[in-house]
Amino acid sequence: MDPKAFFKLSYGVYIVSTSADGKNAGCVINTLTQVTAEPARLSIALNKNNETLKLIEISGTFSAVVLSDDVTMDQIKRFGFQSSRDANKFDGIPQGRDGLNNPYPTDGVCARFACRVVSTLDVGTHVIVVGEVIEAEALDMNAPALTYSNYHHKKNGATPPNAPSYQKDAGTVVGYRCKVCGYILESDTLPLDFICPVCGKDASYFEKL
């Protein structure tokens, strides 16, 4: 099994969020897919340790926003590098509220969806959640969506348009790289309970750069 084969899969980058029991939660994912058109339904895959999944299972609803290519790393770090257990990620940032009463970030976002959960599937470490789209809104049609590949370039401080992400990074970055998906945490330390915000692997799968 050659892990490099997985680098050839293409994704966008999204923030999924919800609200339940007076708490907000949100996280960064790359696994959002439209699975049916009539009615429009989206699927997402979330790690079982993820606080956002726990709250979605309570609320039965979620918001999903499509990140733009010009989103800042601060925005991604806010939603990707900490847990909603420890912080309200929506504190002090521009946000909207969808028709299902879920908050969603509005900076660096080009489209958004509000979904009601119709089914879930346990797939091991993750749960696939299928949501029926109740609201769909294009917020900035001129902003290209951030691709997962360009996200890696952004993380590495450069944006060559077509170079595969695995061909660059080490040497210029201080931090830890997920050996599974290539995600890089720019940090001097790797928290023991760190979970890769993209593929969901735990800290044992990270290597020091």
Next chain:
Amino acid sequence: MDPKAFFKLSYGVYIVSTSADGKNAGCVINTLTQVTAEPARLSIALNKNNETLKLIEISGTFSAVVLSDDVTMDQIKRFGFQSSRDANKFDGIPQGRDGLNNPYPTDGVCARFACRVVSTLDVGTHVIVVGEVIEAEALDMNAPALTYSNYHHKKNGATPPNAPSYQKDAGTVVGYRCKVCGYILESDTLPLDFICPVCGKDASYFEKL
């Protein structure tokens, strides 16, 4: 509900194939996603009318290849513009056979996976199939993967790297466009039983260009 919001979702383009009861089947999809890393599992969504889904339900296995940016439209048309009910799409083309005995195309392909089905989920018009990855092989790491956006440009005879697909097409192409996903069938006629190879909508959702 603004359908343009869905244009902001990013995908790759893949061919999924299988073999059962002495028959081969394969089709073009954009919905392949890695949903877990340990063990590695992929999800795909297939239209219930799709012959490939019917054979996967029998074989319990499938191959998935990642199309390269330089794949020819002939290759895509072979797998996307006809049904495996009517033709063996593997007749006369370069192909491999995975360890689960499924054929897969090798031209215009940069990576491949062989999967054993672990679960399925009915999501309406489509079925989500989750497969555990038994084999993963990078076939051409230098070939960029075809993105769904560039696929539309390729269909339209041009490849501007970052222009959203919905901003161009009509006027230069003779054919029919899927009003749901933007897929264009270059043809003088639209078969009554035509199903959009990307989003699975039937012919009634196509408009003449």
